[in-house]
Amino acid sequence: MTRSLKFALPVLFTLCAALASAHADRIGDLGEVTIREQALRFVSLQDPTVRYAVLGSVLLGITCGLLGSFIVVRKMALVGDALSHAVLPGVALGFLWHTSKDPLAIFIGATVAGLLGTVVVGLVQQTTRLKEDTALGMVLATFFAVGVCLMTMIQRLPTGNKSGLEKFLFGQAAAIGPDDLQLMAVVTGLTLLAVFVLYKEFLVTSFDEGFARASGFPARVIHYTLMLLLAGAVVIALQAVGVVLVSAMLITPAAAAYLLTDRMNRMLWLSAGFGMLAGVAGAFFSFLGPSLPTGPFMVLGATAVFGGAFFFGPRHGLVTRWWRQRSRAQRVQRENTLKSVYHVLEGRQFQGEGVSLRELAERRRETVEEARQQAAELCRHALATLHEEGNLIFLTPAGWQLACAIVRNHRLWELYLTNAAQIAADHVHEDAERIEHVLGEEVVRELERRLDYATQDPHGRPIPSWADLRQGAAPNVRPDDTVGYGSSI
Amino acid sequence: MNQLIPPFDFERVFLAPWTQHFELTFWIVLMGFLVATACGLVGNYLILRRMALVGDAISHSILPGIAVAFLLANSRGTTPMFLGALAAGVATTILIEAIHKRSRVKQDAAIGIAFTSLFALGVILISLYASKVDLDQECVLYGEIGFVTPLTQPVVTVGGLTLGPVPVVRMAVVTLVTGLLIAMFYKELLVSSFDPALAFSLGINATVMHYALMCWLSVVVVSAFEAVGAILVIAMLILPGATAALLSQRLPVVLLLTVVNAALSATTGFHLATWLDCSIAGAMVVMAGVLFCLAWVFSPTQGLLPRQWQRTRTNTALSAPEWIH
Amino acid sequence: MNLPSPESASLPATPHINCGSPGEVSSLEVHDLTVAYQKKPVLWGIDLAVPPGRLVGIVGPNGAGKSTLIKAAMGMLPLSSGWVKVFGQPVRKSLRRIGYVPQRESVDWDFPVSVMDVVLMGRYGQLGLLRRPRKRDREIARECLDKVKMLPYANRQISNLSGGQQQRVFLARALAQESDLYFMDEPFAGVDAATETAIITLLHELRDRGKTLLVVHHDLPTARDYFDTLLLLNMRVVAFGDTDKVFTHDLLQKTYGGRLTILSEVAHVVGQRGGSAKVP
Structure with a gap:
């Protein structure tokens, strides 16, 4: 024990007490040069x-x-x-x-x-x-x-x-x-x-x-x-x-x-x-x-x-995972908006021009302001265009296809659950809400085959066909706008 | 080699410290006993919860806590030191859990990563800000119990009554409070250590108990830190409890044995250090290790020798009727 | 340390149905096997001779020592008494002829290996020191993966599999060992119905190719359909023989419900040996 007062804490104390002054000297010593x-x-x-x-x-x-x-x-x-x-x-x-x-x-x-x-x-x-x-x-x-x-x-x-x-x-x-x-x-x-x-x-x-x-x-x-x-x-x-x-x-x-x-x-x-x-x-x-x-x-x-x-x-990073989840949530949100647009259009037998923000908001039980944000989100991804000072939503061909695909997924899955798994028709909606966003094309084809290419879902609504999807255009296309989708915002 | 181990002189090793240097000897042995008791009592629960190495982690990672606390508070008071240690202890616990719950890294690796990082940070802080003053990083590791005596430390006096040097009095208070807390929350600690699910059904919040234990562990560690340093704290946390666990299977007895063990290792350790002229804290831990080995070999119920003896005596180790119950 | 074998100790003889023709070398022969954890016996005086080409289900209540039996048979646990022979040879010398499917929970499925890597491990035992898996080994591994219909997943990391798929991987690894005697520890635990069917089909196929299989099974109702031979185990062999002869109410009662019966029998024996043990 010949060492001098080498003692962790007291030295720490002294050190910290002297820090304000000594610190500056020290940094000076370790100058940039x-x-x-x-x-x-x-x-x-x-x-x-x-x-x-x-x-x-x-x-x-x-x-x-x-x-x-x-x-x-x-x-x-x-x-x-x-x-x-x-x-x-x-x-x-x-x-x-x-x-x-x-x-x-x-x-x-x-x-x-x-x-x-x-x-x-x-x-x-x-x-x-x-x-x-x-x-x-x-x-x-x-x-x-x-x-x-x-x-x-x-x-x-x-x-x-x-x-x-x-x-x-x-x-x-x-x-x-x-x-x-x-x-x-x-x-x-x-x-x-x-x-x-x-x-x-x-x-x-x-x-x-x-x-x-x-x-x-x-x-x-x-x-x-x-x-x-x-x-x-x-x-x-x-x-x-x-x-x-x-x-x-x-x-x-x-x-x-x-x-x-x-x-x-x-x-x-x-x-x-x-x-x-x-x-x-x-x-x-x-x-x-x-x-x-x-x-x-x-x-x-x-x-x-x-x-x-x-x-x-x-793959496993915390931020990466969070980011992935966020973008997935955004995609689901977009797809749900598209689906609502489709439902509105379907509600009036695909007649009339575009879908107004008010209609969308009513359908989604949200405020017009929220509907406007969602519509803007669709525009950002070139899935829709806005007209009439941003109050009327028109789907682009891509948007229409995606909307059809989502609705199709939803209804096919509902039908599959009621037919194959024998679940009551009023119990299948929730599950279909989740699965519609993750069904891949192969699974959809397989579902179709197993369901004998059915055309109606368990609630009696028509299932959008491949023809609808491939057609690539909504039946409610504005007559004067057949050429330039997405060109006008 | 002869120079390394001084000749054994009973007079010098056992009598002189108590007769000639009583003041020194008394406070050092008392401090050793207090450290070993407080650490050992808390350590028993760490062993029960299979968290012995979390104790290891916390005893390392309070270093940056103390360093930062002093940098901020600019004083050598007890309060900032305790606060810094508490913060570091909780941070370690949270960090370990965050790493192993939010990634696939397992708990053992999470412990290793968390405490080495924090300890490294502490050492760097010290070496950055301490080179003007004569700081020895080794002391962070194995402390210096020899400097707790009134010769080198300010003395606490209450109402004209001299109590003793500051670190010893502080450690005594912490040890007493440790004993009190264990007595008060005996059943909560027991149930939450033994079966968190049962604790939950009894209305005891196991998470709160966990964090409370970690907080108290940090307090104990920081007050012991000064005497025995970061690494030897872990020895004091585990060895007395492990030795006691070999001698008895009932918790109250184990707790009592821990205290006895603390007293024995502090005293014998001090004499060992006097003989060999080596680190006192180190020698106390070595003696605690020796006591463990003795218990390991001779424990009446679980010792190696008694068991071996039993085996040869009964020949059929299997016919033990306990199994038939 | 040698315990007298139970038979010599006037224990009422357990039904021990002999199967297989005399003179044939048993795939697995266990004699007076006793295993104890810290003085407490888990298996006691096990005698067993399994002829080749049998699909044996090991059945018994929890804690009956089913897993312990197969681990002890492979020499993974210290024996308190007795010996094990595999194809007439000490087990150490015939490990190459043994395939093993451990419990699925026994490994860390986050381990950084692919499905293919795991199956290739089945080839490791035959490779010896310093040798790497060759093309031939990879081919065998692929074939085995194909047999359990896991080939499309060959390059997946193993944590991205369902429970049933993980079990199939383990099975493929055992197949890749190309052994003659298989030990399987609860291969049906926590798997889907399709995997269960696939596994049992595979087990039957292996049996038909002359392999011997010992399978720890915890589900009594299906045991009757799955296995041609049953080993009823509860610390001791309660019965061993053809399923239709062993799967009787009395014997099952003795294995499961009759836990007390067995203990009292053992207590009786221990008491008769006198001196060294006291019975309360």
């Missing part, structure tokens, strides 16, 4: 430190991304977390081996400690009533505490260079040397090889362990192979990301990839790519300022990628 210079230095890759850092980040990104994919689909994300904490005593002991930073000794120590941790988790689960989360949390915390004790003991040793040790907590990519890089390359190579060679074994045991065992795969051996690789990945990531946040490099890029694809092999590559991206971004940002830790920046980089996938992923 410095940042730009540092950025240039980074991008030009002339500095060997930068080259090592970038290369190291790329390697660790690939390794963590690949293995993380299996971790995520096996629902073992928190095993990765526990494992990454459990390596700490191994790091400390490995460090002690030469009382200096010997990458190989640290690697071996950490891998052994990590594997030991996973074995203990398994044992606790098998032999006690404690559940997985408790077992993981316990092993994580106890191993980490042992590591903390060892590290504090090492730090008071008079001999040796201990400057590298605390870098393992939050990571410093700039501390990666050629020795470390060699080790990282070896581990990455082994991981790539294992994923390539054992792909089907990893896949089948991850998807369906029971089936894998029934087909003769040694599920346990495969599990521990994965754990061994994982321990290796954690250890090579330690130096750049730090013990605490390694699990994020395993989980977050893989989870982002998981949101973007439906195939394991694509997920593996995407995840490796994201890992690389996050790694380099982290190295870059931490390079901009003095003594900025790398790990947290890498993690936030990965989180940004995940956020992108979460909100804007083409």
